[in-house]
Amino acid sequence: MNFSIQSVYNWYRDTLRNPKYRWWIILGTLAYLVSPIDIAPDFLPVIGQIDDVAIAVLLISEVSQMAIDYFKSRQTQTASASEATGSPSEAKGSTVDVDAVSVQ
16 A cells, blocks of 8 residues: 555645545544644644644645635626626627617
């Protein structure tokens, strides 16, 4: 059995992106951060905080990436919905034909 940091990271990322387990992973990570029982105990001056910082950075980066993906997909859906309705006021680059008559 091969153990690597990359495999743990991949498992964490994939599990966090699964909607069924997302809140369990977030709550478990937060519990790990506040718990005195972890890989490197917090009473060790520097080493104790390194694992907590690494886990916090991992959680924040993955949750922020999921939020960015969500907002991008939502923006794409809004743009495609406005193009589908064909409303000229919301569509970019649309042309309006007007028959102009000069008044004297």
